Amino acid sequence: MSLMDQFKSGLARSRDGFIGRLGGLFSGGDIDQEFYDELEEILVSGDVGVQTSIKLVERLQDEIKGRKIKEREEAKNLLLELIVQIMGSAEITNEPDQKPYVILLVGVNGSGKTTSAAKLASLYKRSGKEVLLIAGDTYRAAAIEQLEIWSERTGVDLMKSQAGSDPSALFFDAMNAAKARNVDVVIGDTAGRLHSRYNLMEELNKIYRVIGRNIDEAPHRVLLVVDATTGQNAVAQAKKFNQSVPIDGLILTKLDGTARGGIVINIQDELDIPVSYVGTGEKLEDLAPFDPEYFARALLEI
Amino acid sequence: MFSNLAEKLQDTFRRLKGKGKLSEKDVDAAMREIRLALLEADVNFKVVKEFVNSIRERAVGQEVMGSLTPGQQVVKIVNEEMTGLMGAEQSKLARGEKGPAKVMIVGLQGSGKTTTAVKLASYLRRDGRNPFLVAADIYRPGAVKQLEVLSSSIGEKYYSNLENDPVNICKEGLKAAERENADVVIFDTAGRLHIDNEMMSEISTIKDEIKPEEVLLVVDAMTGQDAVNAAASFNEALGLSGVILTKLDGDTRGGAALSVRKVTGCPIKFIGVGEKVEALEPFYPDRMASRILGMGDVLSLIEKAEATLDQDKAKEMEKKLRQQQFTLEDFRDQMGQLRSMGSLDDILNMLPSGGNIPKEIKQMSLNEKSLIKIEAIIGSMTREERTNPSILNSSRRRRIAQGSGTTVQDVNRLLNQFNQMQKMFKQMNMSGKKGMGKKMKKLKNRFPF
Numbered sequence: 119m120s121l122m123d124q125f126k127s128g129l130a131r132s133r134d135g136f137i138g139r140l141g142g143l144f145s146g147g148d149i150d151q152e153f154y155d156e157l158e159e160i161l162v163s164g165d166v167g168v169q170t171s172i173k174l175v176e177r178l179q180d181e182i183k184g185r186k187i188k189e190r191e192e193a194k195n196l197l198l199e200l201i202v203q204i205m206g207s208a209e210i211t212n213e214p215d216q217k218p219y220v221i222l223l224v225g226v227n228g229s230g231k232t233t234s235a236a237k238l239a240s241l242y243k244r245s246g247k248e249v250l251l252i253a254g255d256t257y258r259a260a261a262i263e264q265l266e267i268w269s270e271r272t273g274v275d276l277m278k279s280q281a282g283s284d285p286s287a288l289f290f291d292a293m294n295a296a297k298a299r300n301v302d303v304v305i306g307d308t309a310g311r312l313h314s315r316y317n318l319m320e321e322l323n324k325i326y327r328v329i330g331r332n333i334d335e336a337p338h339r340v341l342l343v344v345d346a347t348t349g350q351n352a353v354a355q356a357k358k359f360n361q362s363v364p365i366d367g368l369i370l371t372k373l374d375g376t377a378r379g380g381i382v383i384n385i386q387d388e389l390d391i392p393v394s395y396v397g398t399g400e401k402l403e404d405l406a407p408f409d410p411e412y413f414a415r416a417l418l419e420i
Numbered sequence: 421m422f423s424n425l426a427e428k429l430q431d432t433f434r435r436l437k438g439k440g441k442l443s444e445k446d447v448d449a450a451m452r453e454i455r456l457a458l459l460e461a462d463v464n465f466k467v468v469k470e471f472v473n474s475i476r477e478r479a480v481g482q483e484v485m486g487s488l489t490p491g492q493q494v495v496k497i498v499n500e501e502m503t504g505l506m507g508a509e510q511s512k513l514a515r516g517e518k519g520p521a522k523v524m525i526v527g528l529q530g531s532g533k534t535t536t537a538v539k540l541a542s543y544l545r546r547d548g549r550n551p552f553l554v555a556a557d558i559y560r561p562g563a564v565k566q567l568e569v570l571s572s573s574i575g576e577k578y579y580s581n582l583e584n585d586p587v588n589i590c591k592e593g594l595k596a597a598e599r600e601n602a603d604v605v606i607f608d609t610a611g612r613l614h615i616d617n618e619m620m621s622e623i624s625t626i627k628d629e630i631k632p633e634e635v636l637l638v639v640d641a642m643t644g645q646d647a648v649n650a651a652a653s654f655n656e657a658l659g660l661s662g663v664i665l666t667k668l669d670g671d672t673r674g675g676a677a678l679s680v681r682k683v684t685g686c687p688i689k690f691i692g693v694g695e696k697v698e699a700l701e702p703f704y705p706d707r708m709a710s711r712i713l714g715m716g717d718v719l720s721l722i723e724k725a726e727a728t729l730d731q732d733k734a735k736e737m738e739k740k741l742r743q744q745q746f747t748l749e750d751f752r753d754q755m756g757q758l759r760s761m762g763s764l765d766d767i768l769n770m771l772p773s774g775g776n777i778p779k780e781i782k783q784m785s786l787n788e789k790s791l792i793k794i795e796a797i798i799g800s801m802t803r804e805e806r807t808n809p810s811i812l813n814s815s816r817r818r819r820i821a822q823g824s825g826t827t828v829q830d831v832n833r834l835l836n837q838f839n840q841m842q843k844m845f846k847q848m849n850m851s852g853k854k855g856m857g858k859k860m861k862k863l864k865n866r867f868p869f
Contacts, residue, residue, distance in 0.1 A: 159465055165644035168459040227667060227695075228530030228640060257695075259569035264562030281569075312670040316792075345530060349462030349644025351672045372529065375613045377646035400529075400559075 149182060149193055157197070164380035164417045167350050170387065174200060198414050204387055206410035212394065214247070218296040220304045220329060220336040223369070224322060224359055225343035227310030230371035232261060234343050234397060235307040236268030237405035238369075243274055247302040252292045253278040254285045254325070257309040265307055272402060275299070285309065285321070286328045293332035306337070313358035326363040341394060343369045346379035356385045367394030370408070374398045378417050425673050428457035433495045442490035447479045450494065462675035464648045467505075467682045475501055499709075505678055507705040511662065511687040513544075513604070514633040520552070520597055521604045522630050526623060526658065527638035528650055529611030532666035534563055536638050536692055537608040538570040539700035540664075543690070544604055545576065546698075552602035553578035554593030556586045556626070557610035567608055574697055577602070586610065590626050607632070614653030624657050634661045636689065639680055641668045647676040648683045655684040665703070666692035677708075748806040748838060752798045755791060796824035797834050809835060 147153065154175050161171035178197050187193055221238065223231045232255060239249045251269050253276060255261035262278050269276035277295055279288040289306060296304045308325065311318035329336050342365045344352050359365055370379050373396050382393050393408040432453045439446060451472050458468045479494045515521050525537045534557065541551040553571050555578060557563035564580045571578040577600055579593035590607055597605040609626065612619035627635065635658050639647060654660060663684065665677055668691045677688055688703045798806060800823035805812055812820075812835065814828075821828045 162459060162465045163645050165462075165646070168456055226642070226670070228532055230530055258566070259573075260562040260566035262562075263565045264560070267561035312667065314669070314671045345640070345642075347528065347640070347643050347646045347650070349642060349647075349672075349676065350460060351462070351642040351670065352644075354671055372613075375528070375646065376615060376649040377644070381644065 147190055149188065149190060153190065153193075154179065160418060161380065164378035165349055166380035166417070167353075167384050170384050174383075194418070194420060197418065198411070198420070201383065201414035201417065202410045204383055205393070205408075205413060212407060214242075214303055214338070216335070216338055218250070218293075218301050218304050218333065218336075219338050220293070220296070220306065220333060221339045221341060222306045222308065222326065222329065222337040222363070223341050223343055224308050224363060224365075225310060226312055226345075226355055227258075229310065229343045229345045229348075230369075230397060231255070231310060231343045232264050232268070232307050233400075234341075234369050234371060234395075234405065235265065235305050236272060237397065237402055238395070239269070239274045239303075239305050240272045240402040241405055242303045242305075243272055248300070249274045250292070250296050250299065250301040250304045251276045252289060252304065252306040254288060254307045255309040256281055256283050256285050256288065261307075261309070268402075275301075286324050289325050290328050290332060293329060293336070297333070313355045319358065319362040322359075323362045339366045339394075340364060341367050341369050342391070343371060344379075344382070344385075346370050346373045346396075347375060347377040348381060350381065350384075352381040353384050353388060356389055356391055360389060360391065365389075365391050367392050369393075369395045369397060369405075371397035374404070379413075380417050382413075425457055425461040425675070428460075429454065429498070432457070433498075436491035436494050439491045442494070444480055447476060447494065451476050451479075454498065458675065458678075461673035462644045462647075462679075464645055464675075464679035464682075467648070467679050470682075471501060471505065503706065503709040505682060506709040507681060507687050509706065510702055510704045511689055512702075513689065514661070516603070516633055520594075520602050521634065522594065522607065522632035523604060523634040523636060524607045524609060524627065524630070524632040524658075525636055525638060525664075526609050526654060526660075527611060528613065528640075529560070531611065531638045531640045532692060533557070533611060533638045534566050534608050535570070535695075536664055536666055536690075536700065537606050538567065538574070538576070539692060539697055540690065541571065541576045541606055542574050542697045543700050545574075549604050550600075550602050551576060551604045551606060552593075552597035552600055554590055554597070554605060554607045555580040556589045556593070556607050558582060558584075558586060558589070559610040563608075563610070570697065586622060587626050587629055590630050594630055614650045614657075620653070620657050627658055635659065636662050636664050637680075637684070637686070638664045638666055639676060641665050641674045641676060641691075642670065642672045643676040645679075648679045651680040652683045655686070660684055660686045662686050662689040664688070664690045664692065664700075669693045669695075669699070681705075746842060748798050748801065748809055749803075751838060751841075752795060752806075755795065793824070793826055793830060794834055797821075797826055797831055800824040809838065 157178070158171050158175050161174060162168055166174070174197070177200060178193065181187075181196055181200075182193055185196075187196065223235050223238075225231050235251060239251050242249045251265060251274050253262040253265045255265075256279060259281070262281060266276055266278065277288065277292040279291075285308065292304065292306070306325075306329070308322065309318075311322065313319065326337065326340070340363050342356060342359050344355065348355070356365065356368075368382060368385065368391060370382055370393050373379055385391050386393070393413070395405050396408055396413075398404045398406060432450050436442075436446070436450055454475070455468055455472050458471065459465060463471075475494075475497055478497050513521065513523065523540070525533045525540075527533050537553060541553055544551040553567060553576060555564040555567040557567075564582055567578060568580055579589070579596040581589055581592065584592065586609065593607065594605060607626070607630065609623060610619070612623065614620065637651060637654050637660050639651065643650075651660075651663070663680055663686050665674070665688055668674060680686075681688060688705065690700050691703050693699045693701055797820060800820045805816065805820075817828050817831045821831050
């Protein structure tokens with residue numbers, strides 16, 4: 119199955135959600151206030167956020183007036199375009215351009231960092247890269263074991279340290295090991311932390327600095343892992359994490375549920391942080407590059 | 421939690437109360453504001469719609485328009501509806517009729533089930549019960565190990581078996597619990613998507629086999645609109661008895677709590693408020709409703725203070741305050757104790773009408789970063805300087821600023837605040853002597869802010 123198909127099959131399930139099934143909205147009828155209200159509701163129910171939803175609908179209204187559009191079908195395509203425009207503005211490359219190419223995964227508790235690290239390792243491994251995983255979550259009980267099991271399943275090397283030890287020290291050693299072993303891609307897992315915890319965010323910044331001290335310009339990518347079921351709080355997460363370590367992209371996980379992850383529109387719009395990958399299941403292969411158009415279709419339920 | 425929502429609602433209330441006459445337009449405007457506030461807090465849009473509609477219906481009716489104080493009437497209606505939405509009384513865990521009570525923990529992936537299961541065991545132990553844990557999540561790598569490590573760390577017994585299937589693990593686990601004479605068994609099940617038919621039927625089989633007294637859904641407080649979908653599906657498949665809301669220690673607005681409560685009709689029984697094993701608290705809906713509506717939650721505050729603060733120290737402090745010997749050293753001590761109670765924002769939100777506390781005070785004492793600064797400044801003083809701040813001349817202040825990595829302005833600001841506080845105590849001592857409730861008196865002494 120191609121990556122795109124996976125992305126679609128994962129999202130297809132989300133689209134069967136029983137709340138907000140408004141597929142008929144775009145099929146016929148006039149463009150009236152009721153149409154706009156329902157549109158706003160679809161966006162809000164997809165976690166786009168009420169302010170952004172209103173903004174989007176207003177922009178659509180202007181465009182519709184400007185282009186003298188009468189059909190709902192055309193209006194639909196216009197909104198699709200608007201969202202794709204916002205979400206697809208950044209050029210996303212997932213190809214490593216340095217060696218070793220260091221990727222750091224960060225995020226709040228339970229967003230899916232460890233699983234995403236394993237999936238990402240598997241993705242690079244399948245494309246023929248030499249990968250090294252770092253079990254940087256030394257805090258949560260058995261997080262190291264969790265990644266250890268994944269590393270066995272993917273056949274990717276793992277660097278780990280004692281539970282409860284300082285993650286920065288582990289990352290320092292891991293960078294040396296990566297250079298010595300001549301690996302292509304290094305993927306670092308970190309402990310989940312709430313963005314409102316000042317000390318934990320400082321710890322993260324320290325990890326970031328330690329990596330950079332050992333390998334120039336590393337980490338080359340910092341990805342924030344965001345659970346697609348998250349509501350408006352995801353914007354606060356992105357903001358605070360971005361203050362601690364510069365975030366290059368998002369991994370939007372758990373898109374195989376009924377949540378549509380509309381909050382990433384705000385994050386892209388406000389902070390200019392694009393979505394890099396989406397997680398669509400529990401298997402190692404269930405990670406795909408982000409497709410703005412497919413995302414927009416799923417969000418609008420069309 | 422909820423502080424943002426509370427602020428917005430209280431703004432709306434203030435505007436309404438100021439009006440002598442209320443037109444339908446005024447009501448509409450207020451309803452729009454309430455709708456926005458709730459949506460921004462992630463309350464599900466259908467729940468919001470119903471909520472706003474029922475308020476509007478009552479608000480434009482005779483009940484309000486005919487009254488002399490229509491604004492206040494609307495506020496009263498919102499209060500009633502909100503309290504109705506949150507539920508009234510705190511609901512306790514059911515006990516087993518014969519044998520141990522069985523508690524099943526269910527939920528989506530990453531909501532915090534395993535951590536919550538162990539926190540619940542720790543809570544029940546402190547409550548005088550004898551809990552036992554069963555590790556039934558054999559799907560997520562390392563999940564069983566996580567439960568084993570966490571349980572052992574607090575000395576709780578558990579059953580685990582990686583070779584068996586979840587249904588049998590639960591059955592065996594129950595037997596093991598009975599052998600151990602446990603009076604409550606907590607089953608930690610695997611995270612699953614509510615639309616995964618296979619996994620959902622597995623969990624209803626487990627339920628049929630062990631016949632639990634409690635099926636608790638664990639919900640991440642940061643969940644958005646989708647919270648209702650998951651909650652409704654789990655409720656349909658299993659018949660939930662309650663909800664545990666996790667990760668409330670963040671800056672989430674927690675609207676999911678209202679949504680989940682509305683779609684399932686189940687009470688929220690516990691909330692998770694931190695990473696430590698002890699960080700699980702019973703949930704009091706009435707108190708939370710009054711917190712949202714700005715009426716404060718003094719009861720929780722007193723309980724929290726009594727649970728965390730050192731009683732002897734508090735008495736000593738009270739004496740010091742009375743004799744006006746409160747020093748910077750005591751100030752630092754108190755701050756440490758305060759911080760061990762949780763974030764200062766949380767504490768302030770429990771005070772009656774968060775709206776009445778001037779913004780300046782909030783900003784002064786609430787920024788955690790500035791607290792760290794204050795601690796550093798006091799830490800850089802000599803003992804003599806701490807007990808007698810009046811000797812702090814400019815060269816001493818410079819040295820302190822340098823030592824604590826702050827500026828002389830920071831040091832001056834702190835000293836000013838400290839002076840203000842001492843003045844406040846003096847006044848409090850005088851007014852405190854006449855009829856204030858005993859608890860309140862204690863409380864005031866403990867919280868100079």
